[in-house]
Amino acid sequence: AQKVTQAQTEISVVEKEDVTLDCVYETRDTTYYLFWYKQPPSGELVFLIRRNSFDEQNEISGRYSWNFQKSTSSFNFTITASQVVDSAVYFCALINSGYSTLTFGKGTMLLVSP
Amino acid sequence: EAGVTQSPTHLIKTRGQQVTLRCSPISGHTSVYWYQQALGLGLQFLLWYDEGEERNRGNFPPRFSGRQFPNYSSELNVNALELEDSALYLCASSLYRVRATNEKLFFGSGTQLSVL
Numbered sequence: 001a002q003k004v005t006q007a008q009t010e011i012s013v014v015e016k017e018d019v020t021l022d023c024v025y026e027t028r029d030t031t032y033y034l035f036w037y038k039q040p041p042s043g044e045l046v047f048l049i050r051r052n053s054f055d056e057q058n059e060i061s062g063r064y065s066w067n068f069q070k071s072t073s074s075f076n077f078t079i080t081a082s083q084v085v086d087s088a089v090y091f092c093a094l095i096n097s098g099y100s101t102l103t104f105g106k107g108t109m110l111l112v113s114p
Numbered sequence: 115e116a117g118v119t120q121s122p123t124h125l126i127k128t129r130g131q132q133v134t135l136r137c138s139p140i141s142g143h144t145s146v147y148w149y150q151q152a153l154g155l156g157l158q159f160l161l162w163y164d165e166g167e168e169r170n171r172g173n174f175p176p177r178f179s180g181r182q183f184p185n186y187s188s189e190l191n192v193n194a195l196e197l198e199d200s201a202l203y204l205c206a207s208s209l210y211r212v213r214a215t216n217e218k219l220f221f222g223s224g225t226q227l228s229v230l
Contacts, residue, residue, distance in 0.1 A: 006156075035218065043202060044117075045221035091157065101147060101170060102219060106156030 002027045004094050006105035013082050013112055021077045021108045023092030029053075032096035034068065034075045039089040039107070048090075051075065082112045116141070118222035120205050126228045127195050135190040135225045139207030146188040147208075147219060148180060152201035160203075163188055192227075200229045 003026040013019045025034065036048040049059065051068050059066045063080045079086055089109045093102040119138045127133050139146050148160040159172035163182035171178075177193040186207075192199055203226075206219040 037221075042223055043204070043226075044223040045204065045206075045219075047218050047220070050218055101159045101162055101172075103159070104149075104157040106154070 002029075002032075002094050002096055002103045004092050004103055004105035006090075006092055006108050008108045009106070010109045010111070013110070015084060015112055015114050016081050017112075018078060018080050019082050019110065019112075021079075021090050021092075021110065023075045023077065023105060025073050025075065025092070025094045027094060027096045029096035032094060035093040035095075035102065036066065036075075036077050037091045037093065037104075039091065041088070045091065048077075079110075082110075084112050084114055086110060087112045118205055118207050118220050120203075120222035120225050122225060123223065124226045124228075126230065128230050129195055129197060131195050131229075132191065132193045133195060133227060135192075135203050135205075135227070137188045137190070137205030137207075137222060139186050139188070139205075140209075140220055143207035143209050143220070144186055145208045146182055146186065147206045148188070148190050149204045149206065150174075150201045151204055151224070152198070157204065161190065195229045197229050200227060202226050 005024045032053045034051045037045040039045045056068050065078045067076045089107045091107045092105045095102045121136045145164045147162050149157040150160050151157050161180050162170040166182050180190040182188045202224040204221055204224045206221045208219050
């Protein structure tokens, strides 16, 4: 089975604060891929990052960074100096070789106020 | 290049009715996925079509069905609508099967279905 848990349902921050969105996953496979998607109010999910299970390097892209730790089965997402435009629902997702579709967490709604 | 397009954007139906949602994948994409996003439940996988065939379905009753056409566009049909079917229905496409291929899904903006 594969499962993704995003324990934070909703987070509110003030602009310029840093915020970390947590993602914990479960899988028995050794080969798997982890994703983060952003869903703005328009509804369309926007791809942010894909990470395979053999690459534990952390990644930084502008104000976004991701911390992948296999030891704790976590793939956390940090936004530095948050902006109002970061307000959205963020989904973590997983797929392994035994499954044919992405399994999503329930999402974390991030509200950044001015 | 056009992204994944879905129609209609909004729909209001009453219990017991039937509805058809449509999805056009990105040009060249052969796989189409349908997800249901109900309030508080995240994205639940509904159906996966690839090369015109249903490859997998999620844990939904048979009144949820669909098909994929030769041009790879897809329809999702829901019969005997129930109140709990109210949700955002998202369609996604990928160039190849996402399974273990390091591919990613491209999503449409969804169809918001309200069942009264």
